[in-house]
Amino acid sequence: MRKTKWMVLCLFIGFLMAAGMMSTVPIYMDASLQRTLIKDMESYQLSSGEFPGIYAVERTFAESVSMTERLKEINELPDTVRGRVDYLPIPVGASKTVVYDNMLYLSTGGTKGTSNTRMKLAAMTGFDGHISITDGRMFCDGGIAEDGVYETVANETALRNLGVTLGGEYPVKGGDTSAGDMTVRIVGIFEQSDPNDIYWSEKMDGYASALITDYGCFCGKLTADGAVKPADIAVRYALDYQKMDMNDLAFAVKAIDEDAEYFPTLNCKFTMGVLNIWKNYAKEAEKLTGILWVLQIPTMVMLAFYLFMVSRLNVEQEKNEIAVFKSRGAGSMQIFGMYALEAGILGLVTLVTAPFLGLVMCRFLGVSDGFLEFVNRTGISAKITSGALLYSLIAVVIFFAATMIPIIPASKLSIVQYKQSKTKVVRMSLWEKTGIDFLLIAAAIVFYAFYTADEQISEVSTGDINPMFFIFSTCLIFGLGLLFIRIYPYLLNLIYITFKPLWTPSQYMAITTVCRSQGGRERFLMLFLVVTFSLGIFSANTARTINDQKEDRIRYADGADIVLKEYWLEATSPEPGAQVSGYVERDFERFEELEGVETATKVLVNKKAKVTVGSKTENSVTLMAVEPYKFANTAWFRNDLLPVHWWNYIKALQDYPSGIIISRALADKYEIQLGDAIDVKWSANEKISAPVLAVVDYWPGINPNVSANTGKNSKKSAKSEETGEEEEELITSYAVNCFAIMNYYYTSSVSDLEPYEVWIKLKDGASSSALYADISAKRMPIEKITDASQQLITVKNQPQLQGMNGALTLSFVVIMIMTVIGFLIYWILSIRSRTLQFGILRAMGVTFREIVGMIGYEQILVSGVSLAMSFVIGGITSDIFVPLFRSMYNPADQVPPFLVAASQSDYIKLYVIIVLMLGGGFAILGALIKKININKALKLGED
Known part of the structure; x- marks a missing residue:
C-alpha cells in the first residue's frame, strides 16, 4: 500500500463515494418525507382540530354488560393496546387510559326548579403530571378523604355548567340507584399545564361537565361499592410522528391496518384519523425510493467501473512483484488474501465514514432547486438511520468484489506468463465480442x-x-x-x-x-x-x-405574480366622488403603492358570459376584460404559444377598443371569421356587439382545456363520431373552454361597474411576504389572494x-x-x-x-x-x-x-x-x- 499509495487513495475515494451515495437513499427519503409529512400533519391539525398522531381504542359498554365483565375489560384492554402499540416502530409521545360514568346526577340543592344536574365522573392515568391547579388543591392520594367523601377537581367550564363551587360537597346518584350513593367534594380547579400538550389530544370539550377523581379509586372502591357503573373506557396514545423513521412507514401502516381490523372483533372502536394520509405516504416512500435508486444506477455503474479500472491499474503496476512472489512459492490464495486485506481495510474505514458522507450529501440534495442549481433554502433535517448503515455495508461488499475481480487472474500468473502477457496484443475486448x-x-x-x-x-x-x-x-x-x-x-x-x-x-x-x-x-x-x-x-x-x-x-x-380580489361594498348610498352603480369602487392606486409592486392592473373575469352568433348562443363563456397596456406589462405568458408575440394581440385591443379576441374553440364551433360581429352579454348588462379582432388558442390565466361551467377536467367517455354511441377511451377526455377577451376601458364605459381582480407584478427581488405585511398594515379587505x-x-x-x-x-x-x-x-x-x-x-x-x-x-x-x-x-x-x-x-x-x-x-x-x-x-x-x-x-x- 505504501508503494502505490496514490492508487490506494483513489480506491478509497471510490469506496467512499459509492457507499456514501448508497446511504443517501434511506437518509434522504426519511428526511424529505419526514419534513413533508410534518407539514401535512400540521395542516391536518389546523383543519380538523385533532392531533394527527392519535391512536385510540374505545369500548362503550352496553347496558346488558355485567359489572364483572366491565372490570375485566378495564383491567385487560390497556395491556392489550400497549402490546399492539409497542409493536409499532413509532415513538410514543404520551398515553393515558380514561374511564368514566356519564349517567350520574349531581344534586345542587335546587336551581330554577330542578335539583339534579347530569354529570360525568371521570378518571385517567397520568392526570396529575399534565395539569396545573389554579385554585384549591389536588385530590388526595386514593381520592377518598378521611371523612369518607370522594375528592374531585374540575375546570372552570365544568363548574359553570354544573352550577357548583370550589369547596362544595354534593350528593351524587346513579341513573338506576337511589340518591345519596356517594358524596363528592370539589377541592381544586385545574387547567392544562401546557396548551400544546399532546396528552390532551382529545381536547377539553369532553370534560365540560365532568368531575375528575383518582383513577385507582374509580376503578376500585367506587366501582366495587356500585357507586359508579363504568360506561366507557378509552385507551389513547399520542404517537410522536416527528421522530418516526420514514423507512419504517410501510411496516407501521400495515400494522395499524391490522389493528383497525383486530379491535372491532373485541367490540372496540379504533380511531386513527390520519391512517389514509400515512398510507399515501407509504406509497410515496416507495416511489421516492425507486426514483432515487434509478437515478443512482448510472453513478453506481460508473463507480464500479472506476474501482475496477483503478484496481486493474494498481495490479498492472504490481504484476511484476506478484510474479516474483509466485516464483518464490507464494500461493494464489496468499496473493489474493493480501489484496483482499488491503481492500478490506479500505472497506472497514469506508463503512465507518460513509454514512456521515451520506449525511452531507443529503443536505446537499435538500438545497438543490434544479440541475446544478442551489437556493438559500433551509436544509432538510437529516439523520443517520439504520438503513443508511445497511446500505453502506452492501455498497462496501459489492464494490469490494469489483476491486477484487482484476486480482483473480493476476494472482495466477507465473513470471513466465507475466512476461508473455506483456507482449500479447488484445485485439477485441469482451464487451466488443458480446456486443x-x-x-x-x-x-x-x-x-x-x-x-x-x-x-x-x-x-x-x-x-x-x-x-x-x-x-x-x-x-x-x-x-x-x-x-x-x-x-x-x-x-x-x-x-x-x-x-x-x-x-x-x-x-x-x-x-x-x-x-x-x-x-x-x-x-x-x-x-x-x-x-x-x-x-x-x-x-x-x-x-x-x-x-x-x-x-x-x-x-x-x-x-401574474399575485392575483387578489377585495371585498366590494354595495352602493346603497354612494360615497362622494364614487361611481353610482351596484358597487363602490375604491381608489385603485392603493394597489400600485403597495410594497414591492412594479405594476398592477384591473382584470374583470366573468365565467358566465353569453356569446350570440346569429341565432346561436354559447352559454358559460369565460369573459376577461383587460387594461391593454398595463395587462401586457403585468401578466405572464410564454412567447411560443401564439403565432406572433402576444403583445400584438394586446395592441389590437388598444387600437380597436370595441373589438374582441375569441378562443379557437369558440371560433371553430360557430365558424366565426375575423371581422365578424358577435354579441356578448354578461351579468345584468345589455348585449354588446363587437367585431372579432383575432382568434387565439391560449391566454394568460385561462385554461382552454377546462370546462368553464364546472372548472374541472371532464373524465366522461366520448361519443363516436361514426356511430354516435358512447365509447370507452383510454385517453382522458376533456371539455374545451370558450373564452373571449375585451378592452376593460370599453366594457366599463358601456356596462355597470362590477368587482374585478387585481393582477400584480412584483419588482425583481421583492418578496410576497413584504406585500402581505403592507396589505395587513393598511387593513385592506382582501377576499382571496393567489401567490x-x-x-x-x-x-x-x-x-x-x-x-x-x-x-x-x-x-x-x-x-x-x-x-x-x-x-x-x-x-x-x-x-x-x-x-x-x-x-x-x-x-x-x-x-x-x-x-x-x-x-x-x-x-x-x-x-x-x-x-x-x-x-x-x-x-x-x-x-x-x-x-x-x-x-x-x-x-x-x-x-x-x-x-x-x-x-x-x-x-x-x-x-x-x-x-x-x-x-x-x-x-x-x-x-x-x-x-x-x-x-x-x-x-x-x-x-
Missing part, C-alpha cells in the same frame, strides 16, 4: 418504440416521474458511448491514412499512439468522459424541462421533484469527481511510463516543444473528441427521451403545452466544469513534465 453496446442501444430503442407505438398509452397521465425513462436513457448513453469507442480507432485510422502526407511529427506520433491503443487505458478515460458529460447534458435538459413545465403551469394558471411564488415553493419542495433535482446533480458531481481522478491517473501514468520514449525521441532530434505538442494532440484526440461526442450523445438522448416526460401530466393539464427546454446557462455550467477539469489537468501534467529529468531521459535514449 453489449448493440444490446444496450437495442433495449433503449425497443422501449421507446413500445412506449410511443400506441398514442393512447403515451398520453395516459401518471402524475409521477417514470423511473423507466432514466433506466433506458442511461442504456442508450452507455450503448452509444461504447459504440463510439468501438468505431473510433477505425475512424482515426481512416483519417490518418487520408491525411498521412500532411501530418507534422508531433501530430503523427499522437495519432499513431492513439490508434495503437486498442484495449488500452485510453478507452477507460474516453468512456468516462463520454458517459459523464452525456449524462450531464441529459440530466440538465430533463431537470430543466420538468422544472420549467411545473413553473410554467403555475404561472400560466395564475396569470404564484408560494405555489412554486410548494412544488419545488415536493420530495419527488426535489429528490430528482438533487440526485441528478449529486450523481453528476460524484461521477465528475471520479472522471477527474481517472483523467489524472491516465495522463500521469501515461507520461511516467513513456519517459524512455521521450528520451529516444529527444535523441532522434525531436524538440521538447514537439514532445509537449504531441501530448497536447493526444489530449485533443482522447479528451477533446470524447467531450465533443458526449454533447452529441447527450443531445440525441435528450431529443428521444425528454419528450416522454409529458406523460406525467393529464392532457387537459398540459397548459401551456409540454416544451423540451435546453437552457444556455446549463451548458455554460458544463463548459466551465470542462475548462476547469482540463485546465487543472494540464497544470498538473505541466508540473509533472517539468519534473522529468529530460537530460537523463535523453542519455537513456542514446544508450
Whole structure:
C-alpha cells in the first residue's frame, strides 16, 4: 500500500463515494418525507382540530354488560393496546387510559326548579403530571378523604355548567340507584399545564361537565361499592410522528391496518384519523425510493467501473512483484488474501465514514432547486438511520468484489506468463465480442418504440416521474458511448491514412499512439468522459424541462405574480366622488403603492358570459376584460404559444377598443371569421356587439382545456363520431373552454361597474411576504389572494421533484469527481511510463516543444473528441427521451403545452466544469513534465 499509495487513495475515494451515495437513499427519503409529512400533519391539525398522531381504542359498554365483565375489560384492554402499540416502530409521545360514568346526577340543592344536574365522573392515568391547579388543591392520594367523601377537581367550564363551587360537597346518584350513593367534594380547579400538550389530544370539550377523581379509586372502591357503573373506557396514545423513521412507514401502516381490523372483533372502536394520509405516504416512500435508486444506477455503474479500472491499474503496476512472489512459492490464495486485506481495510474505514458522507450529501440534495442549481433554502433535517448503515455495508461488499475481480487472474500468473502477457496484443475486448453496446442501444430503442407505438398509452397521465425513462436513457448513453469507442480507432485510422502526407511529427506520433491503443487505458478515460458529460447534458435538459413545465403551469394558471380580489361594498348610498352603480369602487392606486409592486392592473373575469352568433348562443363563456397596456406589462405568458408575440394581440385591443379576441374553440364551433360581429352579454348588462379582432388558442390565466361551467377536467367517455354511441377511451377526455377577451376601458364605459381582480407584478427581488405585511398594515379587505411564488415553493419542495433535482446533480458531481481522478491517473501514468520514449525521441532530434505538442494532440484526440461526442450523445438522448416526460401530466393539464427546454446557462455550467477539469489537468501534467529529468531521459535514449 505504501508503494502505490496514490492508487490506494483513489480506491478509497471510490469506496467512499459509492457507499456514501448508497446511504443517501434511506437518509434522504426519511428526511424529505419526514419534513413533508410534518407539514401535512400540521395542516391536518389546523383543519380538523385533532392531533394527527392519535391512536385510540374505545369500548362503550352496553347496558346488558355485567359489572364483572366491565372490570375485566378495564383491567385487560390497556395491556392489550400497549402490546399492539409497542409493536409499532413509532415513538410514543404520551398515553393515558380514561374511564368514566356519564349517567350520574349531581344534586345542587335546587336551581330554577330542578335539583339534579347530569354529570360525568371521570378518571385517567397520568392526570396529575399534565395539569396545573389554579385554585384549591389536588385530590388526595386514593381520592377518598378521611371523612369518607370522594375528592374531585374540575375546570372552570365544568363548574359553570354544573352550577357548583370550589369547596362544595354534593350528593351524587346513579341513573338506576337511589340518591345519596356517594358524596363528592370539589377541592381544586385545574387547567392544562401546557396548551400544546399532546396528552390532551382529545381536547377539553369532553370534560365540560365532568368531575375528575383518582383513577385507582374509580376503578376500585367506587366501582366495587356500585357507586359508579363504568360506561366507557378509552385507551389513547399520542404517537410522536416527528421522530418516526420514514423507512419504517410501510411496516407501521400495515400494522395499524391490522389493528383497525383486530379491535372491532373485541367490540372496540379504533380511531386513527390520519391512517389514509400515512398510507399515501407509504406509497410515496416507495416511489421516492425507486426514483432515487434509478437515478443512482448510472453513478453506481460508473463507480464500479472506476474501482475496477483503478484496481486493474494498481495490479498492472504490481504484476511484476506478484510474479516474483509466485516464483518464490507464494500461493494464489496468499496473493489474493493480501489484496483482499488491503481492500478490506479500505472497506472497514469506508463503512465507518460513509454514512456521515451520506449525511452531507443529503443536505446537499435538500438545497438543490434544479440541475446544478442551489437556493438559500433551509436544509432538510437529516439523520443517520439504520438503513443508511445497511446500505453502506452492501455498497462496501459489492464494490469490494469489483476491486477484487482484476486480482483473480493476476494472482495466477507465473513470471513466465507475466512476461508473455506483456507482449500479447488484445485485439477485441469482451464487451466488443458480446456486443453489449448493440444490446444496450437495442433495449433503449425497443422501449421507446413500445412506449410511443400506441398514442393512447403515451398520453395516459401518471402524475409521477417514470423511473423507466432514466433506466433506458442511461442504456442508450452507455450503448452509444461504447459504440463510439468501438468505431473510433477505425475512424482515426481512416483519417490518418487520408491525411498521412500532411501530418507534422508531433501530430503523427499522437495519432499513431492513439490508434495503437486498442484495449488500452485510453478507452477507460474516453468512456468516462463520454458517459459523464452525456449524462450531464441529459440530466440538465430533463431537470430543466420538468422544472420549467411545473413553473410554467403555475404561472400560466395564475396569470401574474399575485392575483387578489377585495371585498366590494354595495352602493346603497354612494360615497362622494364614487361611481353610482351596484358597487363602490375604491381608489385603485392603493394597489400600485403597495410594497414591492412594479405594476398592477384591473382584470374583470366573468365565467358566465353569453356569446350570440346569429341565432346561436354559447352559454358559460369565460369573459376577461383587460387594461391593454398595463395587462401586457403585468401578466405572464410564454412567447411560443401564439403565432406572433402576444403583445400584438394586446395592441389590437388598444387600437380597436370595441373589438374582441375569441378562443379557437369558440371560433371553430360557430365558424366565426375575423371581422365578424358577435354579441356578448354578461351579468345584468345589455348585449354588446363587437367585431372579432383575432382568434387565439391560449391566454394568460385561462385554461382552454377546462370546462368553464364546472372548472374541472371532464373524465366522461366520448361519443363516436361514426356511430354516435358512447365509447370507452383510454385517453382522458376533456371539455374545451370558450373564452373571449375585451378592452376593460370599453366594457366599463358601456356596462355597470362590477368587482374585478387585481393582477400584480412584483419588482425583481421583492418578496410576497413584504406585500402581505403592507396589505395587513393598511387593513385592506382582501377576499382571496393567489401567490404564484408560494405555489412554486410548494412544488419545488415536493420530495419527488426535489429528490430528482438533487440526485441528478449529486450523481453528476460524484461521477465528475471520479472522471477527474481517472483523467489524472491516465495522463500521469501515461507520461511516467513513456519517459524512455521521450528520451529516444529527444535523441532522434525531436524538440521538447514537439514532445509537449504531441501530448497536447493526444489530449485533443482522447479528451477533446470524447467531450465533443458526449454533447452529441447527450443531445440525441435528450431529443428521444425528454419528450416522454409529458406523460406525467393529464392532457387537459398540459397548459401551456409540454416544451423540451435546453437552457444556455446549463451548458455554460458544463463548459466551465470542462475548462476547469482540463485546465487543472494540464497544470498538473505541466508540473509533472517539468519534473522529468529530460537530460537523463535523453542519455537513456542514446544508450
